[in-house]
Amino acid sequence: KAGVTQTPRYLIKTRGQQVTLSCSPISGHRSVSWYQQTPGQGLQFLFEYFSETQRNKGNFPGRFSGRQFSNSRSEMNVSTLELGDSALYLCASSLWEASTDTQYFGPGTRLTVL
Amino acid sequence: GESVGLHLPTLSVQEGDNSIINCAYSNSASDYFIWYKQESGKGPQFIIDIRSNMDKRQGQRVTVLLNKTVKHLSLQIAATQPGDSAVYFCAEKGGSQGNLIFGKGTKLSVKP
Numbered sequence: 001k002a003g004v005t006q007t008p009r010y011l012i013k014t015r016g017q018q019v020t021l022s023c024s025p026i027s028g029h030r031s032v033s034w035y036q037q038t039p040g041q042g043l044q045f046l047f048e049y050f051s052e053t054q055r056n057k058g059n060f061p062g063r064f065s066g067r068q069f070s071n072s073r074s075e076m077n078v079s080t081l082e083l084g085d086s087a088l089y090l091c092a093s094s095l096w097e098a099s100t101d102t103q104y105f106g107p108g109t110r111l112t113v114l
Numbered sequence: 115g116e117s118v119g120l121h122l123p124t125l126s127v128q129e130g131d132n133s134i135i136n137c138a139y140s141n142s143a144s145d146y147f148i149w150y151k152q153e154s155g156k157g158p159q160f161i162i163d164i165r166s167n168m169d170k171r172q173g174q175r176v177t178v179l180l181n182k183t184v185k186h187l188s189l190q191i192a193a194t195q196p197g198d199s200a201v202y203f204c205a206e207k208g209g210s211q212g213n214l215i216f217g218k219g220t221k222l223s224v225k226p
Contacts, residue, residue: 004157032176033213034216035214041160042216042217042218042219043203043205043214043216045213045214045215048213056213058213090158091158092157092214096212098207098213102160102163103148103160103214104149104160105150105157105159105160106156107155107156107157108155108156108157
């Protein structure tokens with residue numbers, strides 16, 4: 001069974017731009033969670049989607065948003081990029097809601113903001 | 115607590131020795147704990163998990179110990195191999211919140 005896939009793997013943007021990252025969960029998984037990883041803050045939770053609904057949200061500004069489609073694929077969007085948004089963005093999927101099931105991570109999208 | 119990035123705590127072991135990686139978790143209400151391994155350029159990889167109704171769980175070459183009294187989690191790796199070199203994260207999850215709360219990570223370096 002294929003793992004979690006994320007596209008693109010690497011991205012370079014400039015301040016003020018916006019970006020959309022994509023995540024395809026493991027086949028059959030219905031929950032997708034997004035995390036941001038930086039050297040300074042470590043791994044931090046952004047949000048979780050289950051059955052196209054946001055179930056849980058971390059402490060990030062409204063510039064960070066996401067959505068989930070009927071096939072469970074998810075996208076996250078960051079608007080008005082700031083230098084501090086440079087990070088590895090990780091997507092994790094689970095069969096059921098993240099509160100009840102193990103999460104499996106994708107390889108991440110490395111975003112660099114110049 | 116542990117620091118991250120440039121100041122990530124490092125555990126250096128000789129190939130073939132056993133490794134013990136420790137983690138202090140924050141929420142006494144957390145009821146599910148996971149260890150992840152992250153190699154350079156990759157996402158975290160699930161290693162082993164344990165629920166709060168257990169104090170020990172064994173996998174292949176790995177054992178997780180949970181001490182709820184002092185909110186401490188440890189990962190033991192038997193016969194450590196060069197391929198075990200990575201950053202190891204503990205994560206906790208509890209209550210109605212499904213998101214994982216990650217520890218800062220420990221870098222394991224295996225010397226051949």
